[in-house]
Amino acid sequence: MAQDIKILEDRLQYHFNNQNYLLNALTHSSFANESKNRSESNERLEFLGDSVLGVVVADYLFRNFPEVPEGELTKKRAALVCEQACCGFSKQLGVGDYLYLSHGEQNSGGRARSSILADAFEAIIAAIYLDGGMEEARKFILRFVLPLLKGHTQKSFKDYKTALQEIIQQNPEEHIHYVLIGETGPDHDKHFTVEVRLNSNVIGRGGGRSKKEAEQQAAREALSLMGY
Amino acid sequence: MAQDIKILEDRLQYHFNNQNYLLNALTHSSFANESKNRSESNERLEFLGDSVLGVVVADYLFRNFPEVPEGELTKKRAALVCEQACCGFSKQLGVGDYLYLSHGEQNSGGRARSSILADAFEAIIAAIYLDGGMEEARKFILRFVLPLLKGHTQKSFKDYKTALQEIIQQNPEEHIHYVLIGETGPDHDKHFTVEVRLNSNVIGRGGGRSKKEAEQQAAREALSLMGY
Numbered sequence: 001m002a003q004d005i006k007i008l009e010d011r012l013q014y015h016f017n018n019q020n021y022l023l024n025a026l027t028h029s030s031f032a033n034e035s036k037n038r039s040e041s042n043e044r045l046e047f048l049g050d051s052v053l054g055v056v057v058a059d060y061l062f063r064n065f066p067e068v069p070e071g072e073l074t075k076k077r078a079a080l081v082c083e084q085a086c087c088g089f090s091k092q093l094g095v096g097d098y099l100y101l102s103h104g105e106q107n108s109g110g111r112a113r114s115s116i117l118a119d120a121f122e123a124i125i126a127a128i129y130l131d132g133g134m135e136e137a138r139k140f141i142l143r144f145v146l147p148l149l150k151g152h153t154q155k156s157f158k159d160y161k162t163a164l165q166e167i168i169q170q171n172p173e174e175h176i177h178y179v180l181i182g183e184t185g186p187d188h189d190k191h192f193t194v195e196v197r198l199n200s201n202v203i204g205r206g207g208g209r210s211k212k213e214a215e216q217q218a219a220r221e222a223l224s225l226m227g228y
Numbered sequence: 229m230a231q232d233i234k235i236l237e238d239r240l241q242y243h244f245n246n247q248n249y250l251l252n253a254l255t256h257s258s259f260a261n262e263s264k265n266r267s268e269s270n271e272r273l274e275f276l277g278d279s280v281l282g283v284v285v286a287d288y289l290f291r292n293f294p295e296v297p298e299g300e301l302t303k304k305r306a307a308l309v310c311e312q313a314c315c316g317f318s319k320q321l322g323v324g325d326y327l328y329l330s331h332g333e334q335n336s337g338g339r340a341r342s343s344i345l346a347d348a349f350e351a352i353i354a355a356i357y358l359d360g361g362m363e364e365a366r367k368f369i370l371r372f373v374l375p376l377l378k379g380h381t382q383k384s385f386k387d388y389k390t391a392l393q394e395i396i397q398q399n400p401e402e403h404i405h406y407v408l409i410g411e412t413g414p415d416h417d418k419h420f421t422v423e424v425r426l427n428s429n430v431i432g433r434g435g436g437r438s439k440k441e442a443e444q445q446a447a448r449e450a451l452s453l454m455g456y
Contacts (some may be wrong), residue, residue: 030415033438041438043298044290050280051286062354070271126290132361186256187332200364207398209263210248210269 008098014128014140021045021131025097025123028116030102037110039100042123049126053081053136060149067159069213079152080145084117089144095120151181167228168198175199178215180209194218238285242356242368249359250272253351254323256344258330267328279353280362281309284369288377295387297441308373314346317372323348363380366416386445391410395456396426403427410435422446 016022031043057080061073068076079085090096095131096111098118121200129137168174171227175198181206182193194214196204204225206217233250237243244250255271255448260269285308289301296304307313318324324339327348338344342413398403401427410421422434432453434445 029438030418033418033420034410040440043438044301046307047298047301048286048290051283055279055283058276062276070275073272073275102415110415116284187336187338188257188331189259192261209273210257212268 003224005098008095010094011093012124012128012140014132014136016127017086018131018132020023022124023100025049025127026098026120027100028102028105028110028120030105030110031100032206034102044117045126045130047121047126048129049124050081050090052125052129052137053086053122053141053152056134056138057081057145059138060145065159067161067212067216069208069210069216072211076149076152080148083114083118084147085145086121087114088148092120092144092184093121098138108204129167159218160223163228164222167223167226178218180211180214196222198222229417233326237322239321240352240356240368241371242297242360242364244355244359246359249355250352251328253277253355254326254348255328256330256348257336258333258388259328259339260373264328270348273351273354273358274347275354276357277350277352278309280353280357281314281350281369282429283367287366288370288373291445293387295389295440295444297436297438297444299441300444304377304380308376311342311346313373313376314349315342316376318345318349320372321349343406343453386449388444391456392424392447392450395451395454406446408439409433424450426450 007054009022009026025045027042029041029043032039039114054077057077058073061068061076063185065073081224096117099116101110101116103114113198119185125137125141128140145149165176168176179195179197180192181195183190185191191207192209192210192211193205194211194216195202196206196218204218204220204221204222206221207213208214208217231350233247237247237250251275252268255267255270257269257271262268273337282305285305286301289296291305293301299313324345327339327344329338329344333344335443353365353369356368391402396404405425407421407423407425411418413419418437419435420437420439420442421433421435422445423430424434424446425441432446432448434447434448434449436442
């Protein structure tokens with residue numbers, strides 16, 4: 001059925017006080033429904049783990065990207081907690097080998113099915129959370145999420161203002177500032193236009209639904225025009 | 229502008245170490261965009277607070293309804309954290325009077341707008357979480373969620389098996405058990421049918437995607453036939 005669970009615990013870098021949590025997290029509904037002793041499926045754990053994953057990632061993004069507006073944080077979190085991401089984390093851990101599946105599910109490739117692996121990852125999060133508390137769950141989650149976040153950040157999740165500032169401040173005589181040059185629309189649907197200036201020269205312009213977003217877009221344009 | 233913030237803190241039953249968190253939570257984007265001193269809107273706090281609310285409610289439901297299947301927990305959580313619920317919580321606290329809004333937003337009824345009040349409630353959750361930690365946030369959230377949950381539970385969120393058991397065990401000679409009488413469909417799309425029997429008499433029948441769900445439905449039918 002499943003391989004020695006202690007090897008999986010080593011890979012998780014977490015050893016359970018109560019191993020039943022882990023066994024429960026590895027039990028797919030197909031197995032639970034088939035089993036004579038009425039073992040419970042991991043669906044309830046997945047429900048809980050999904051929330052724990054959500055708050056740990058939200059907390060991390062909120063604290064570590066103080067300049068990034070809410071819309072970007074939301075997109076980023078979605079990318080870090082989606083099925084594809086969680087399935088990938090499960091594969092890194094080799095969770096598929098340890099799942100309890102029905103024979104039918106097993107024969108039809110269940111051990112490699114993306115939804116099953118993703119759900120099991122979230123259920124494992126809940127198992128660690130229930131067994132060891134929020135800080136253990138956080139440690140476990142960030143071990144997988146941070147490398148993925150780093151990859152994303154380099155590709156697409158720039159805090160453009162900070163990046164621009166870091167480039168400019170290499171020369172202490174240069175000075176950047178942002179100027180609001182336009183504001184249109186009613187209160188609930190404003191559009192702002194901002195210029196970023198290097199000393200007195202306009203080096204980028206951007207628009208958005210908040211000043212912050214417009215500034216980010218202006219910095220983005222400046223970086224792009226500067227060849228970054 | 230806004231009334232004395234200490235009165236609001238009394239209503240929150242939480243007094244901030246750093247009141248700026250609360251002021252930030254009360255600042256609508258319309259005000260932030262208009263203000264000269266570039267105050268930050270509560271949108272980022274709302275992003276964080278939404279997750280904190282989600283995990284606190286998930287944790288509570290998971291621990292307190294051990295017999296309720298995942299699908300029901302998900303529906304219940306959605307009802308407890310939706311805009312309507314959060315707007316209601318804000319109204320209980322009178323948050324509308326304390327919001328920082330642009331003049332335009334204020335004149336168009338912003339202090340009573342459901343989305344604004346709901347967002348502010350989530351932002352206040354994040355403010356408490358950042359200022360006092362998860363346990364303070366949990367205390368705050370459950371003070372509002374539990375009465376709502378209780379109302380829902382009485383109306384629609386029965387753990388039918390437990391309810392049935394409680395009624396039957398008033399007579400110690402009576403004995404309930406559940407019998408699986410049918411199982412159809414492929415592994416990934418099973419349907420189960422279960423009968424609930426009182427001694428040897430069938431008193432209800434139910435179906436579902438798991439044995440647990442089918443049992444709940446069988447208990448529900450029994451309760452209904454018994455006039456509950």
